[in-house]
Amino acid sequence: MRMTQTFVPVLKESPADAEIISHKLALRAGLIRQTAAGIYAWLPLGFRVLKKIEAIVRREQDRAGGAELLMPTVQSADLWQRSGRYDAYGPEMLRFEDRHGRNMLYGPTNEEMLTELFMSAAASYRDLPKMFYHIQWKFRDERRPRFGVMRGREFLMKDAYSFDVDEEGLRRSYDSQFEAYLRTFAALGLKAVPVRAPTGPIGGDLSHEFHVLADTGESAIYYDAALEDISIDDPEAVAKLSATYAMEEEEHEKVADCPVPADRLLKRRGIEVGHIFAFGSKYTNGMGYSVQGRDGEQVHPLMGSYGIGVSRLFGAIIEACHDEAGIVWPRQVAPYQVGIINLRQGDEACDAACEQLYGQLTDAGVEALYDDRNDRGGAKFATMDLIGLPWQLIVGPKGVSAGTIEVKNRATGERADLSPEDALARVAA
Amino acid sequence: MRMTQTFVPVLKESPADAEIISHKLALRAGLIRQTAAGIYAWLPLGFRVLKKIEAIVRREQDRAGGAELLMPTVQSADLWQRSGRYDAYGPEMLRFEDRHGRNMLYGPTNEEMLTELFMSAAASYRDLPKMFYHIQWKFRDERRPRFGVMRGREFLMKDAYSFDVDEEGLRRSYDSQFEAYLRTFAALGLKAVPVRAPTGPIGGDLSHEFHVLADTGESAIYYDAALEDISIDDPEAVAKLSATYAMEEEEHEKVADCPVPADRLLKRRGIEVGHIFAFGSKYTNGMGYSVQGRDGEQVHPLMGSYGIGVSRLFGAIIEACHDEAGIVWPRQVAPYQVGIINLRQGDEACDAACEQLYGQLTDAGVEALYDDRNDRGGAKFATMDLIGLPWQLIVGPKGVSAGTIEVKNRATGERADLSPEDALARVAA
Incomplete structure (x- = not known):
């Protein structure tokens, strides 16, 4: 591409409201432009990077056996009333009425919608297991959007959802996404640490966050140095990593007796770019969906959901890959x-x-x-x-x-x- | 892909509310599912088709010299107040307030936003000509959405925008999009007719619609049979097609003296899938943007905009390509x-x-x-x-x-x- 044919409006100065380096550099390099608070246009060079990140995420989701589909951005409030989350979700949910006065919202996530789409067509354990994913724009009406695309209001996310008939199947699905995440971040040229996470409002009892290491990261994480020696090409990588100590600071401080010797305990800064949950039958049960099990009984399939912040990764990569003069893109995602x-x-x-x-x-x-x-x-x-x-x-x-x-x-x-x-x-x- | 790994929920019966064949077949074949009135999820097979249509549209936009970017779906009302369209646009515009009470909207089109993005960085005639495009979800709150994805509320559109310093440049940009459209529809395996169009609310004085021929098409078009003999590989194709008679019925009936002899005048049914406009300085002038011209004077750049309904094409292709037993996908877009x-x-x-x-x-x-x-x-x-x-x-x-x-x-x-x-x-x- 010739520079005169594309559009790279570089800035000499960083806009005053850009607080962190990735935001400053993305604006200065003409990759993005803010069009409203926390909402960005992706200019030609930034768009190319975003598409490359997306392509790597897609490749690893396909490899994990995910079937790609695409759900719309606008959802009906009905769906969320049925799961009980419509009232529970705070002011981050962008709600509005359509011209006929029906309550609608801009989807912040898709557990309800996919549960309905798939479960309304699934009758038997033979229709499972199933893994779906989509890569779609979402909206969270942050009170104070900042840090550029790292915490924007309109953001691109990959979210995957698995359906299994039993705990063993759910664990297999969870582990296949865990491995896909390791492969994804490695393919992006990043060092990522899987951190055991509290499950929070999505519920369930198994959850990990993935943090990209960057000196400018928003959170501090503590982990066993042994974690750095585990290769994703090790067939036991998921099991080894799950068993290796890694905690966000807040959680680490609650641990009375850290099992890692002090000389092996590392503290690094990280940026959360992925989060996976095994939450079981919360939605299938809550929304009244079941399938016929192997012995003829009705069972509520067990679900997991698996998110990667695709547009957030754009910022995280810049945080991890820059110097005094500007951005230093990893080859894999360079525009x-x-x-x-x-x-x-x-x-x-x-x-x-x-x-x-x-x-x-x-x-x-x-x-x-x-x-x-x-x-x-x-x-x-x-x-x-x-x-x-x-x-x-x-x-x-x-x-x-x-x-x-x-x-x-x-x-x-x-x-x-x-x-x-x-x-x-x-x-x- | 194995059928058991993906999700193809075929239906034996067409849902009662599907009025046209493309809608019936897309539902029956498990390609799409409605999630709210006029809003659809793209299931795995339908999604693959949509991506293939998108890829062909993208290839021809790149060939025409367009720089791809991506603008967000949510826009600020301010922008539309500046162009005067906020009040002019009817109830089809989905409007809402964010948590701070700011007026926002789900973009139905992007003339204002791109004018602001580009013109705020353009200073001189040397920054022009420029052609941009993006492929993004848009929303029009149709009073009565129907015909499946052919007239949905949330829909995928390719919209391109050109900026030139003079009429001659604008005409060159317009013609390059005209040619890109011919190539796009041919590459999709479709017969498309460019019809001279009234310019309507976008304004300006040069406009064409592109209609895909299908017996079940929504509109009737009249055209000179000579049009069918013009090949897109003819370097004069754009000039010849622009000069050849083709009108929608309503416009044709206003023509007092049709220049085409009766034995050469064809009447066919068509589906509008593209619309291009040369509207000049409407937005640059209206929003107060100019650049320094060749002789030092300030000029308002002349713009055109060029739309293709990507999700609409999905329906149009099925309308044009089916038989009693179901869909007959052209090779180029088959899932x-x-x-x-x-x-x-x-x-x-x-x-x-x-x-x-x-x-x-x-x-x-x-x-x-x-x-x-x-x-x-x-x-x-x-x-x-x-x-x-x-x-x-x-x-x-x-x-x-x-x-x-x-x-x-x-x-x-x-x-x-x-x-x-x-x-x-x-x-x-």
């Missing part, structure tokens, strides 16, 4: 892999060299962003560092006459003057 | 390319033959849906015809012992008994 900087736009030789590089990268299937604006070199360097693509190809008159291009690795800062062929090989590797 | 019918689930040889076929198709990258349920052959035939995948592979005890598989083409009804190798080659072609 483009390579940025081409033309130091003398309008110079025939520089333009030709850039066009050739851009064409070759495009032909090779390497996503490239070509800064073809009429701007000073210094401004282009700063913009490209801010945007944070993994590689930069810097084309100037000196290099062009010497037959070289400067290749810069954004993460390490390493630079090398290479022939165009070697430069292409380096960034495409 | 899967091949359905495998196991006539004797539990029979060792049949199960093994089906598993092998399923594995081979999956390995070859051919999307297959394997009906592995315990059900009678007759029910499986009816379900597969209803769902409408392009090919069926029918595996029964007789064929398996003879070393053959029955291959059925859903559209033509042609059947052949082939060796497994030939069957795979046939459906993968």
